[in-house]
Amino acid sequence: MLGLLFILFAGMAVGCAISMVAQRNPLYSAISLIGVFISLACLYVTLAAPFIAAVQVIVYAGAIMVLVVFVIMLLNVEEEERGPMRLRSLVPIAVGLATVLFAETVFIIRFVATSPATPVANISDIGQTASIGAGLFTTYLLPFEVTSILLLMAVVGAITLARRGGLIAAKVAVVPGHASYARETLNPAAYPDLTEVNADNSREAAALLGVADGTPPRDHE
């Protein structure tokens, strides 16, 4: 029974993976990858690891792939056009490396198959949420805390990379001869010669009207 389930889900995983690589539209690739993740979650259940299976569905198929699909739709990616291939000389190297990798895996699998195998635990708390939590907060507390720092760095890095423009995002008002300010920060009645321009940031607005930029210079661009 477990063998049939393994064959079913392994076939689904491999089929979805091949479909992911073969698709030229990134959106279809993403949906195929979600199929791989779901199949792997089912395999984790057959391996008596329900917690990891649930996290696989929630984090991978849920959070990460939603992010990827969101970016694909945000950037409006079309299908890859099949242009002339660059770096054609790398193709034989790729084939050679793939052969080496395949030989390695065959070696490892033969090695594992001939070693004395331990059967799957029938009833065991390995893989339950409680045992994972106990391990995570006792033996592996330091990696767990380092992981939280990693996540914080990822948040800061993602915001730094993805934000656009200067401090003032949009709706910039420019006072000729003086500087540029955000529209919300100005009282229009106080400046009779107020000129409004549409720009994404104050630097663009200042450049449009040829005045000094009122925002402090950024240390990076």
Added chain:
Amino acid sequence: MAPQLSWYLALSAVLFTIGVVGVMIKRNVISMFMCIELMLNAVNLTFVAFSSFFRDVTGQLFVFIVMTVAAAEAAVGLGIIIAIFRSRESLDVDDASTLKL
């Protein structure tokens, strides 16, 4: 017939190889990114298989940490992809041959 440990390792090797091939033949940054995710998942499968067959929870703990790293990688990687797309108007890796944006 119950699945053996070598079955899971073989499946993981196949998935990892497909991921490597994808990274090599794909030219779209996002597709390459998804192939890297596939490779991470192949490694996770070996972790869980060993953990289950050797009755040791450590493998599953490291799967947890690998998933966290994958989430961080997704956030930062997609930020970089958006930055590249803004500056080059293209997602082809051949267009991003210099590091300076």
